Amino acid sequence: MAVADDDFEFLTDADRDFVRTLRRRFHDEFAAREADGRAYRCFFGPIALARILRAVDGDVEKACEWFQAFLQTISEKGVDDLIRDMTSRFEAAGSEAIRASMLPHYDAVKDFYHAELQAPHLSSDGDIVMYIPLIDHDKNGIMEHMDWDQWVTYSKASTVLQCLALDSLSRSTGRIARIILLFDVEGCSLETVVNRTFLRAHRRDVVDSFQQKIAAEIVAKVYVINLPWTLANLFTLCKTFVPAKFLQKVRVMSGDSLRDSSFVTHCGGPEQLAGLYDSRKGLAANSSQKAHKQLHSLDLWPEKDELELVAKLRTKFADEFAQRAQSGRDWPCMFSDLALARVLRGNEGYFSESVNWFQNFLERMAECHVDDLVSSMTAKLEESGQERGCMSMLPHASEIERHFRCVFSAPRLTPSGDVIWYVPLGDFNRMSLVEEVDWSHWVEFLRAMVVLRAVEAQKLSEAQGRMAKCIMILDLHGSGTNATGFPKVEEFDDRNQANMKFMRQIIIEVLGPVYVLNAPWVAVKAFNWFKALVPERFSQKLTLLDGDGTSDPDFLELVSESQLRHLLATRVGLVSGETDSNSGETLVAAGDCFQRCRDLRSGETITWTFSVIPGDGDAWLGASDIEFSASLWLHPEFAQDEQPEESQVVDPTMVQASEGEKSGSYTASRDCVITLRWSNEHSRLRSKSLQYRIDL
Structure with a gap:
């Protein structure tokens, strides 16, 4: 398993320099792994290391940072055992071709997920063609009926197996081989493709924490075929916000694209594509699991089925609940049946994800x-x-x-x-x-x-x-x-x-x-x-x-x-520099208004004084004026049919600069909110200056 000091002709000078740089910077890690047989060539060989540099467009420092994170991931508990296991299975197969049946927990997964990890023929460029019919990805079935840890292990093992196959293929063909991913959306609705809870969990436990940290530059091209027009339009809408580097690798095709000669040739020929399409099983379409309730949209008090899951959640964390009950820290807002029902609904009723969320919640509570x-x-x-x-x-x-x-x-x-x-x-x-x-x-x-x-x-x-x-x-x-x-x-x-x-x-x-x-x-x-x-x-x-x-x-x-x-x-305008002061001078723009909103308790009195300041253009355009009004908003518990929630304290009244200072007051007979409003909405051209004071 030791890394061979191969100097492959297809590696560039930059590739070779980077391999030497990595081995120098991380000498102790390479030496330790070579000594105990953990320097797997599909991750530590020159081809695998060259992929890292190419993944970051030749930026050596970024590549070294990626490798540092990779070392942390591969050193985590169980990863070395997984790589050894998959290496043994790959070598035992005696072929470069890989199959899903080689993966751990295949028998548990096969009823909910089917994909061709490697089509019989390579692409026209010599890359592996991987076919994933999304109608055979029963995300709900995986969440409902599988042990989530088994799915995670299966998915991680799949990535390792692909790295093994690509390294072997690269050595035998004299080029850095990659994967052509073929996503088939035939027969899928948006609900079939998008399961929020599954995607969040898979991204957390597989993609972000493993795949993106352990496999560099293994995908050459992604084709999406048989995309419904609704999803195609969504993709078109989102393209503006997607990085150009990603778009270069992704191509959305119309229908099955068997008439597109360049696509057909690239993916191994018409017979291969027809065979892949025929392999669809419809696992998601034919799934027999119960229709999943959209519990997150319901406001019902938890009923029998949900309370059974709540009880199961309590049993899972029995020690924590017991300790909290004993110390009086079993807060209803966090630990009641209703609060636990929120946990279940927020995870779309999936128990495994609810457990994961609650575990993180408890850790955050303590931290x-x-x-x-x-x-x-x-x-x-x-x-x-x-x-x-x-x-x-x-x-x-x-x-x-x-x-x-x-x-x-x-x-x-x-x-x-x-x-x-x-x-x-x-x-x-x-x-x-x-x-x-x-x-x-x-x-x-x-x-x-x-x-x-x-x-x-x-x-x-x-x-x-x-x-x-x-x-x-x-x-x-x-x-x-x-x-x-x-x-x-x-x-x-x-x-x-x-x-x-x-x-x-x-x-x-x-x-x-x-x-x-x-x-x-x-x-x-x-x-x-x-x-x-x-x-x-x-x-x-x-x-x-x-x-x-x-x-x-x-x-x-x-x-x-x-x-x-x-x-x-209640808006003040803090971003634009305004303050909610009780007095001052302000400029009310043409077509705009200025207002102050104050809470009053029963028996409280509010008084106001204000004046409109004459403007420079008054001699030509007439006296500056502002429309003043005061309206009352009663708290709902005091608003009866005979007394509307909103009423006028001062009807809209036009006040001119020539009238000088105006004043008024109001004493609240019950809790309410009063809004004082100075409107310049009648003016299309002139701003008006206002001086005001409010006392409570």
């Missing part, structure tokens, strides 16, 4: 001291006497709100009982936040926010007898978002990834659909076109609206028009 957070946030919510949380309950809230503002829980729930979270991205000043706020304070604030959301969801669910969730409204107004996307602030965005990971690992199926307001019209049109092509379950969690939502009847029914207008009125 980040989440128990302390749950205790603190539970106490604050209970002390408030309310079912819903608010920003002021969070640590460092007064410091953070100068850079990030949101309505954590809108006063009125949706018709079904879900809470609404309004986030105006124009009030999320990431640059000032990273410059002026201690990062640890932001982390503590966000983690507490995540936990408070879970505590709130549990309380609402218990009160309603259903799985309550949080509907999120992202408002892009004033955020700088355009057709190219949300502006990047690298100093913030890169560091904040850890916070996003924390959220994904601590709460699951707490957040419901997301509505995006004031999205660029190009993005809205593209998204609506996308929604028309895919099943509802792929698009129901996100809706893009090109306006502020006030013209969408379905959205208004969900939020209520008066509440939506109240939410929109």
